[in-house]
Each structure stands twice: as structure tokens, then as C-alpha cells.
Amino acid sequence: MIKFVLMVNRQGQTRLSRYYQPVELGRRAALEADVVRGCLYRKKEECSFVEHQDFKLVYRHYASLYIVVGITESENELSVYELVHNFVEVLDKYFSRVSELDIMFNMDKVHIILDEMIQNGHVVETNHSRILAPLSALDTLAHS
Amino acid sequence: MSPSVRLQEMIRVIRSARTQGEERGVIQRECAAIRAQFRQADNGGRSHNLAKLLYVHMLGYPAHFGQMECVRLIASPRYNEKRVGYLGAMMLLDENQDASLLITNSIKNDLAHSSQYVQSLALCTLACMGSAEMCRDLAPEIDRLLRASSSYIKKKATLCAVHIVRKVPELGELFTPAARALLAEKNHGVLHGAVILITELCERNAQTLVQFREAVPELVHIMRGLVTSGYSPEHTVAGISDPFLQVRVLRLLRILGRNNDTASDAMNDLLAQVATNTDSSKTAGSAVLYETVLTVMDIKSESGLRVLAVNILGRFLLNNDRNIRYISMTSLQKIVSTDHNAVQRHRGTIVDCLKDQDASVKRRALELSLALVSAINIRSMMKELLLFLSTCPPELKSHAASGIFNAAERYSPSQRWHIDTILHVLITAGADVRDETVPNLIQLITNASQLHCYTVHKLYRALVADISQQPLVQVACWCIGEYGDSLLQQGECEETEPIQVTEDDILDALETVLQSHMSSPATRGFALTATMKLSTRITENVDRIRSIVSIYGSCMDVELQQRAVEYNALFKKYDHMRAAVLEKMPVMDRSSMGQTNGESGGGGVQELEPTKPKQPEMVVAPQPASQVCDLLDLLGDPDEPSLLGGPLGPGGAPLGPAGLMPGSAGGDLLYLLGGLELTPTPTPATAPAAVTVYDKSGVVLKLSCERPLDASQTITLTATNTSDHDISSLTLQAAVPKNVQLQMKAPSGDSLPARSSAVVTQTVLLNNPNKVSLKMRVRLSYTSQGSPFQDTVQIDSFPTPGL
Numbered sequence: 001m002i003k004f005v006l007m008v009n010r011q012g013q014t015r016l017s018r019y020y021q022p023v024e025l026g027r028r029a030a031l032e033a034d035v036v037r038g039c040l041y042r043k044k045e046e047c048s049f050v051e052h053q054d055f056k057l058v059y060r061h062y063a064s065l066y067i068v069v070g071i072t073e074s075e076n077e078l079s080v081y082e083l084v085h086n087f088v089e090v091l092d093k094y095f096s097r098v099s100e101l102d103i104m105f106n107m108d109k110v111h112i113i114l115d116e117m118i119q120n121g122h123v124v125e126t127n128h129s130r131i132l133a134p135l136s137a138l139d140t141l142a143h144s
Numbered sequence: 145m146s147p148s149v150r151l152q153e154m155i156r157v158i159r160s161a162r163t164q165g166e167e168r169g170v171i172q173r174e175c176a177a178i179r180a181q182f183r184q185a186d187n188g189g190r191s192h193n194l195a196k197l198l199y200v201h202m203l204g205y206p207a208h209f210g211q212m213e214c215v216r217l218i219a220s221p222r223y224n225e226k227r228v229g230y231l232g233a234m235m236l237l238d239e240n241q242d243a244s245l246l247i248t249n250s251i252k253n254d255l256a257h258s259s260q261y262v263q264s265l266a267l268c269t270l271a272c273m274g275s276a277e278m279c280r281d282l283a284p285e286i287d288r289l290l291r292a293s294s295s296y297i298k299k300k301a302t303l304c305a306v307h308i309v310r311k312v313p314e315l316g317e318l319f320t321p322a323a324r325a326l327l328a329e330k331n332h333g334v335l336h337g338a339v340i341l342i343t344e345l346c347e348r349n350a351q352t353l354v355q356f357r358e359a360v361p362e363l364v365h366i367m368r369g370l371v372t373s374g375y376s377p378e379h380t381v382a383g384i385s386d387p388f389l390q391v392r393v394l395r396l397l398r399i400l401g402r403n404n405d406t407a408s409d410a411m412n413d414l415l416a417q418v419a420t421n422t423d424s425s426k427t428a429g430s431a432v433l434y435e436t437v438l439t440v441m442d443i444k445s446e447s448g449l450r451v452l453a454v455n456i457l458g459r460f461l462l463n464n465d466r467n468i469r470y471i472s473m474t475s476l477q478k479i480v481s482t483d484h485n486a487v488q489r490h491r492g493t494i495v496d497c498l499k500d501q502d503a504s505v506k507r508r509a510l511e512l513s514l515a516l517v518s519a520i521n522i523r524s525m526m527k528e529l530l531l532f533l534s535t536c537p538p539e540l541k542s543h544a545a546s547g548i549f550n551a552a553e554r555y556s557p558s559q560r561w562h563i564d565t566i567l568h569v570l571i572t573a574g575a576d577v578r579d580e581t582v583p584n585l586i587q588l589i590t591n592a593s594q595l596h597c598y599t600v601h602k603l604y605r606a607l608v609a610d611i612s613q614q615p616l617v618q619v620a621c622w623c624i625g626e627y628g629d630s631l632l633q634q635g636e637c638e639e640t641e642p643i644q645v646t647e648d649d650i651l652d653a654l655e656t657v658l659q660s661h662m663s664s665p666a667t668r669g670f671a672l673t674a675t676m677k678l679s680t681r682i683t684e685n686v687d688r689i690r691s692i693v694s695i696y697g698s699c700m701d702v703e704l705q706q707r708a709v710e711y712n713a714l715f716k717k718y719d720h721m722r723a724a725v726l727e728k729m730p731v732m733d734r735s736s737m738g739q740t741n742g743e744s745g746g747g748g749v750q751e752l753e754p755t756k757p758k759q760p761e762m763v764v765a766p767q768p769a770s771q772v773c774d775l776l777d778l779l780g781d782p783d784e785p786s787l788l789g790g791p792l793g794p795g796g797a798p799l800g801p802a803g804l805m806p807g808s809a810g811g812d813l814l815y816l817l818g819g820l821e822l823t824p825t826p827t828p829a830t831a832p833a834a835v836t837v838y839d840k841s842g843v844v845l846k847l848s849c850e851r852p853l854d855a856s857q858t859i860t861l862t863a864t865n866t867s868d869h870d871i872s873s874l875t876l877q878a879a880v881p882k883n884v885q886l887q888m889k890a891p892s893g894d895s896l897p898a899r900s901s902a903v904v905t906q907t908v909l910l911n912n913p914n915k916v917s918l919k920m921r922v923r924l925s926y927t928s929q930g931s932p933f934q935d936t937v938q939i940d941s942f943p944t945p946g947l
Contacts (some may be wrong), residue, residue, distance in 0.1 A: 017202055020272075022238045029204050046502040047466040076438075078431035078471060079391045082381060104159075105152045107202070108195055111231055119303045120271040122340050125333045126388050127378050130296075134261050141223065 001121035002080070003055055003070040005114065007103065010064055012036050015103050018114055020121035039068055049077045060084045064100050083126070087117060090128050094135065109135065150192040151199060158203075171200055175207075182213050190217060191228040198228075198235055211236050211243040218250045223262065226254075230265045239275035248278050255285050263289070264300050271304040279308040283315050290322040295331040302326065302337030306344045316345050320352055327362050332379055332386055335366070339392045346399050357400050360407050364414045367393050371418055382426035394418075394435040401443035408443040415440055419452055430460070430468050434475070441479050454479070454486040461493045466502050473497065473508035480515045491516050495525070498532045507540060514547040522555040526565060534572045542576040545569055549581065559592040563599055567616075571606060574613025582615050586622055590731050597630040599623060604631055604645065607653055612662050618670045621657060624650060625674025626728060628681040647682045651675070655692065665701055672696060672704060676711045680726045690715055838924070838937040842867025843896070845876075845924065849942055859908045859942070861922070865896035872896075874926040876906055881919055885911040896926075918942055 004023070007016035014032055023031060038050050039059040050057040052070075058080045059068040067084050071077070090113060091098045095106070103110050116131045117124060125131050154174055161167035178193045194213055201207035214236060217229025237244045247269075254266035267289075270282060286308060289301040302323075309316045323345060326338035346353040370385050370393075379386035401408040418436050423429045433456055440453040460472030473494070480487045494516065497509035510532065517525050526548070533544050548569055556562035566585050570577065589599055603620040611617050624631060631645050657663050657671040672693070679689045693715065696708035714722050838845035846862040865871050872895040880886045891906035912918060920942075925934040 014202060022273075025204070025206065043501075047470040047504055049467065049470060049504070051504075076391050076395075076431060076435050078427055078434055078467070079388060081467065082387060082428050082431055086381065105155055107199060108151070108228065108231065112227070115268055119268060119300065120307050122303060122306065123336060123388055123392075124299055124303055125336075126381075126386070127332070129378075130333065134264070134296075137261065138223070138227070 001072055001075065002118060003072065003121065005118070006032060006035065006068045006070075008032070008036050008040075008066045008068065009100060010040070010066075012040065015065065015100065016107065016110055016114075018111070018118075020118070035068055035070065036066075039066055048081060058084065060088075062088060065103070083117075083123060086126055087114070090117065090131050093128055094132055112138075150189070151195045154196050155199065171203070171205055175200060175205070179209055182209070190220075191225045194228045194232050198232055201235060207236060211241060215243055215246045215250075218247055218254075223259075226262060226265060230269045233269050234272045238273050239278075244273060244275060244278075248281065251278070252282060252285070255282065255289070260294055260297050263293075263297055267297070267300040267304045271300070271307040274304075274307060274311065276311045279311045279315070283308055283312075283318055287318055287322055290319070290326065295329070295334050298326070298329070299331070299333040299337045302334065302341045306337075306341050309341070309344050309348060313348050316349055316352060320345060320355065324356075324359065327359060327366070332389055336389050336392060339363075339389070339396050343392075343396050343399060346396070353400065357404065357407050360397065360400055360410050363393055363397055363400075364410060367397075367414055367418065371421055382428040383423055384426075384428045384432060387428040387432050390418075390432045391435045394432070394439050398439040398442050401439070403444070405444055408445060411439075411443065412445060412449060415445070416449060416452065419449075419456060424456075424459070424463075427465070427467070430463075430465075430471075434460075434471055437475060441475075441482075450483060451486060454483060454490075458490040458493065461490060461497070466500070466505060469497065469500070470502070470505050470508060473505065473512055477508065477512055477515070480512065484516075487512075488516060488518075491521070491525075495528045498528065499535075503537055503540075506536065510536075510540060510544055510547070514551060517551040517555060519555045519557075522551065522557065523561075526552070530565070530568055530572070533569065538576075541573050542578070545573050545577050549577075549584075559588070560595055560598070563588065563592065563595060564602075567602060567606065570613060570616040570619070571610070574616045577615055582618050585615075585619050589619075589623060590729065593731070596623075596627045597633075600627040600631050604650070604653070607657070611657055611660055614664050614667050617657055617663065617667050621654065621667070621670040621674040624654065625670075625677035628674075628678045632682070647678075647685050650678065650682075651685060651688055651692075654678075658692070658696075665703060668701070669703055669707060672707055672711075676707075676714075677726050679715075680723050837922070837939050838935070840935060841928075841933070842869075843871065843924065843926070845922070845937065847939060847942070856912070857910045857918075857942070859910060859920075861906045861908060863896060863904045863906075863924070865898055867928070868898050869929050870895065870897050871926045871928045873932075874904055874924065877923045877925075878908060879921045879923075880910065881916055883912075883914045883916055884918065887911075 001020065003021050004017070004019045006014060006018075008014055012033070017028070017032065019028070035052065035057060038052055038057060042050070048059055050059070054073075056071050056073065056075070056077060057068055058071060058077055059066055060081065067088070069080055069084060071080055088098070091103070091110065094109070094113065095102045112135055113131060116134065117126070158167055158170055161170050174196060178197055181189065181193050190213065194210060194217060197207050197210040197213075201210075210232060214229050214232035217225045218233060220226060220229065233244075233247055237247075251266045251270055254262050255270075257263050257266070267286075270278065270286075274282070286301055286304050289297055290305060293301070305319045305323075309319065319341065323338055323341045326334060326341075329335050329338065342356055342359070346356055367390065370390050373385050376385050379389070381387055384390070397411050397414075401411055415436055419433065419440075422432050422436075424433050437453040437456050440449050445453075454476075457472045457475055460468045461476075463469060463472075476487055476490070476494070491513075494509055494512050497505055498513065500506055500509065513525065513529060513532075529544065529548055529551075533541065533548065536544055549566065552562055552565045556565070563585075566581075566588070570581075570585075589596070592599070600623045603616075603623045606616060607620040607624070628650060631650060632647065654671050654675050658668055658675075663671070675689055675692055679686050693708050693711045696704050697712055699705045699708060714725060718725075835847050836844060837847050842865055844864045844866055846864070848860050848862070849857055861876055863874060863876070874891075874894045874896055876888075876891065878886060878888060887909040889907040889909070891904055893902075893904050896902065896904055908920075910918065910920075920939045921936060922939065923934065923936045925932065927933070
């Protein structure tokens, strides 16, 4: 299962964080710093999977953002790698050419999208239109 | 108005803060404002405030005062507020907080709401942080939703059911029939959720697993549909239709097929089909293939299928994408023990991966290569591994070195090759090898007696070239000390280019080691001892050796000083014994070296501990030479009491005159009690604390033990005088078996007045790391009425202190 999803920029600032296993607040900062250190300093030729303590990290680099997903040992890393890309595609579709600022300023919407895709550490839906359906319904409600 | 507008303002303000302190100030002001607003009654901006609070929480600041606000917002009828309320609940609350109980009722109501979006919010939150009681309460609701609702709700309900099963495993039976029925759904989201639910149920409960084995044909049918279906715009990722679902189904099939022949048979065709038809040019296809390989390896598949799977992994190894290479090596690692031959076929590629740029790939390649070493390919593999060792990153060096040593030990084709390999490793990666390498290598060298000449030449050359690698220098010094005479004679060895080595050259090399600041104290100890040993092996420069040794007699390092002083004594007073003491060492076997090494522990303290146990016979042999003579003195002149009372360190004194030959038969010197019977003495069940061990002519000696730890004991010897005459110059000496260490503290006095008016006590510390049966021989000597007396008593059984 997926333990957490983090979006971090190149300076190490967290732009989005979602934990699917309870981690207390004090330990979160330390965990995030550790994870970020593990991923940010990897060179371009190195692979996207890192073994960190007792779980694995899958990270992908998009422009100025790093998306890091922590998974348990039993999960298929390549599948999660694709999932991250899927997530970014959905964001791209919703925000039309998403950038880091879009994610920062619309954090609640990003959370809604993430909830539609991943629930309780497992994948719920991967189809773009179905993921965005409730959000667009909410938007039309808000505008009307 | 969406809650994001004011949130955006706040984010902008926070971003414009230049320093951490400024940011903290801004956030504290905002939090204060939010808190004030929460306390007010219902106003329109509640959702905005909570959204801001969640942002602040994400940055790491405490936000617990928002919990009650979440509860209030969840109960609100407006969707906006509910949304933010539930999001807040998922982020701020967990089941340990009291506020979470308050939302149970809201969730219950919302699950029955007319709008499916509200229902979904409730499901999502329940799945995220539902406690066991909440789950129990709401499980029937979830079950109802699983059966009859829109697919949007069904897929969320299944994942909620997964959470419930995790929290309350007994409820699994409630969901089993519904889960089974869901497999017939067409909607991929629901199907996906159903597969996850079934996976969870099977993992928890073995009977459910048996039940779901009947569903294998259905699952096979689903997979087949996915694999053979054409392009479907809804779910295709890079040409594969719904790879996420495929991976999930494969994983479930793996769990169902494990250890079960019928289920495995049903899957064989499907797995072969998936393996051959899936296009692996993109990551999505590779993900599916990877899962297939894992499944094939785990179930009872036929051998053709297994070979196919290993070939897929081999193909992955050649892929350009390093992620895929890493994955394939991880899987190969898991199967190398079971399918060794299949993996051997890909050995060439694996060895090539040792040169990859990526550190993770290199590490995997190293582990795999070490696992693939066998008697047949040892020579070529070792060449590659040694090449790797010279270029590998520092964190892998020690792992590689120890792996190489293990492989060399198990499969070395000849002793000469073995020694060559170890030397090569010491030269390239000397600083990273483990501590026991040095004694192991020494033991290996002594065993290969025909190679002594060759070895010592090689080591000498390595020593002259570079003295910075400590283990290498230690081994080289030891060998030069032992076999220095072979170094001087050229004719007999098979070296390719014999070089002319004179005695001066050797002594120069050793002196360089002694004086260099790069040498650790242990190394200098080795070098000094080697220099000393050479005094019997060479003929002309003995004076030079004598001068070196006497210089170090005033060295700052205590260990070196002690050695130098003893060696000096060997030159002066005991010159007649020198040859015997410094004879060649006998062949050591593994076990005797291993025992004493047990004490050296971690590599931290280098000075005294590793060297002393590593050279037990060498260091101790000169010592008893001097101590024996002390005892001889004592025996000859009992009127001079020795306050220390007994020999220090392991071993004791022979009772007869100096009819001993230390050195060659070093063991005999130490093992005094060899002639005695070795039947283990039964420890007395109920023993008094102090046992009288000797009682003759008025002198009574009692022995008591404290601290009945196995390894170390403190024994107190108490002497009393029950006769009518005073006793003076009382000394006690003790001897113990080999491998037990003895240390006697100063006695409390040396005279015993008559009629038990005072006692003399002496404490003895025993250290018995190898737990040999403990015996002790005590010799008393005293003067009574002007004449000396002496007696010996043997103690076979030690009392255990009463509990």
C-alpha cells in the first residue's frame, strides 16, 4: 500500500503532503526532510527507486517539483511510477498546463483530486474524466 | 465563493516572508485571527478559515484547535463547508483524538444522504480515520452500499470495506459474499476496488482464501479480456489497457495460486499469454510483465513457464531504462537461490552492470555476483570483482571485500591463488576489511608451508611499496619476522624476478614502519616483535636490532615500551633462552585463534586487545620467562615477600625447578594442570559461602566466591592462624588452567597473629571466558617460629554462593 504522497520543490519546501498511515506531527518534519534529502541529491543517471529504512520511495521529477511516493515492500514499484505520471496528467488536464504555483494556490482542489485517485493507500480510479467529474460538478455548483 | 480566494491571499503573504522568523510571525497572526473567528458564531467565512488552517498545518505548525471546527463544519448542510470539514477531519483527526467520536453520527447521516458526493465524502473519511467502534457501527451500511448503488459509490465503498476489515478482522465474513458478487462488474473502478478487497480478505483469513480459489476462473477471464482487448480510450496507458487493474489481478492470482496445484494449473495458460503478448517498450508494459514474473515465481508453475520468466528478467537487464534494470536485479536476487542455473545464464550481463553509473544498480549487481560465484567460474568472477573493488564507491567497499573473502574461502582452486587474492584485496581496499582478516590470513599462510618463500617475498615487496594499509603492513611484518631467513635466500623459491634482499634492507623496512606516523600502535607492536624475531634468523646485524629494541624501551606507548623492555631482558639476562623463545611458530588451527579473538570485540580499541590475543603464544612466551625466574627467586628466598603474591596474566609457575622449555611447546608452560584429571567437578548443591580448603598446623585457609557470573568471578581467600605462634611473611600464590585469567590483588597483610585474632584476606579475580572447568592450585609459604614452611593445596570445586 501507499504510505504517503509528497510534493516537494527544489528548495525542499513541501507543496503537498498526504499521509495514509498516521504519522504524528513532530515526526512528519523529520520524515519529510529525510525523504527529500534522499531524493533531491540523486543524479540524473540514477534510478527512481530508493530504499529508505523499512519502506521504498518512488520519485519523479517534473520541472521544479519532485513527487515522492512512499510504498511498502510488497507494492510494484513500476506500477506506482506509472500512477504518479497518471496523477500529473490529471492535474494537467484540470489546470491546463499545471505549474507549481497552481498546486500551491489550489491546494484544496489538489487534495480532492488526490482523494479521488488514491484512497486509504490504494488506487481507486485511474480514468481521467471519472476522476474530474465530481470536481467539475462542484465547480458548476459554485459558479451557479 | 470557493474557499480558495482568501487562502490564496494568505499563501501569497506567507511566500513573501523573507525569513523563517518572519514567516512564523505571519502564521501566528493568522492563527490568532482564525482562532478568534472560530469562537464567533456561525459566519460565512468558516470554510476559508479552516482551509487556511490546513495549509498552515501542512507547513508543520500546530493546528489542533481546528478540530472542533471540523466537527461543526461537517454537520453543516452546505456542501462547501462539508467538503472542507471532512478534509480537515482526515488531516487533523485520527482515532486517538476525542473529537473523532463526535463525527460518527455525522458520517452515519451522510452515508444515507441523497447526494452521492456527500456519501462519497463520508466514505472517504471513514476509510481514512475510522476507529474500530465506528467501523463496527457502520459496517452494515457499507455492506448495503456495496450491493446497491451507483458505481461511483461502490468503488469507494469497497475501499472503505478494506479499511474496516483491517481494523476489525471479524467483519471480513460480512463482506465476503458482496465482494464475490462485485467481480462481475464491468466498471473498472469497482473491479479494481473489489480485487483489493478480496486480496485483503484472503490475506487475513485462510478459509476465505480457500473460498476465493473458486473465483480463479473468473479472474482469469477478466485478465484475458484486458490483455486481448483492443484500444479502449478510457483505460489505456501507453498501449496497455488498464495496467493498474492488470497488476492488481495478477497479484491476487499470486496469492490464490501459492502452494496450490489446481489453482496454479488454471493460471498457467493465462500467464504465458500475458508474458508473450505484453509490449514491454514502455514502463506500463514492463510493470505488468514484472508482476507476471513475480507471480510465476511464486506459484507452482511448470518449468517452461519459469524459464520464460527468467528470460523476461534477462531481457529487462539489457533495457536502457535503469529503473527496469534495477527491478530485474531485485527479482533475480530473490530467485537466485531457487533457480540458480537459470540465473547463471545471465551472469555476463549482471557482471557488466557492476560498471553502471547508478549506485543502487551497482549494489544490486554486487550482491547478485557474489551469489552467483561457484567453483567453476571462480577465477573469472574474481577478476571482475577485484576490478570492481578498485573502482567502487566507498560505502560498498567493505561489503565487497568481505564478500570476496567468503567466496575465496569457499571456492579457491589453490592455496597460492587464495593468498594472492587476499593480498590483492588488502592492497586495494586495506582500510575497509574486517579485523579478523589479519589472523585469518596469518593462519592461512602458516598452513601453506610450501609457499612461505613466495609469500614473504610478495609481502616484502608490497611493504616496501606502501605502508599505509594497516592490515597489509601487519601481515607483512609478521611474515617477515617468521620467515625472514627465506627472504634472504633467493635460490629456492619460484618467484619470477628474484631480488637481492640484504639484512639491512629488511631492518630498514621494519624501522620505517616503526617510525612512520601512519602506523597504528598495533602495527608498531607487530613490527617490533618481528624485529626481535629476526635476531635469531639473521647473523650480522644483531647489534642493530639490540639498539632498536633498547630505544623503544623508553617509548611513550605503554604497550611498545613493555615489549621493548622484555625483549631487552631477553638480550641481556636471558640470552641463553632467546633462541628457544623466538623459534618458529607451529601451525595454528582455526579454533585456537578464534577463541582468543572473541575478546577483542569492536575495532575501537586497537592498542592492547587485538594484538595481545592475536599473538597469544608470542607475547606470553617471553613473559613467563621472566616470571619463572621471579618465582625461582621466591622459591630460593622466601624471606622476601612479594606483595603481588602471584604471577600476573595467564599461566602460572611450574612447581619444579626450571625444567621448562617455553616457546616451542608454549602450551605446556601454560597448562599446568594438564596432568590432573579433568572430570568436571559437580558444584555442591547447598554450599556454604566460605569453604575451608586448607587446614594444617594451625593455618586455615578459607575460600569464598562472589558474583557467580560464568565468565568472571571474585574469590576471596581468607587465612587464619589458630596455632599458638605468630606467623609472618605469609604469601599466597595461585595457578589456574590455560585460558583462564588470574589476577591477584594485594593481600591485606602478611602476618597472622596467634589464636585467630586477625585474618589476612586476599582477593583473586578470575576471568573464564571459555567456561572451562575451574580449578586452582594455591601455594602458601610462611615463616613460623623462625623456620619457613610451604604447602600446596588444590581446589577442584568452587562453592557457589548461597542464593
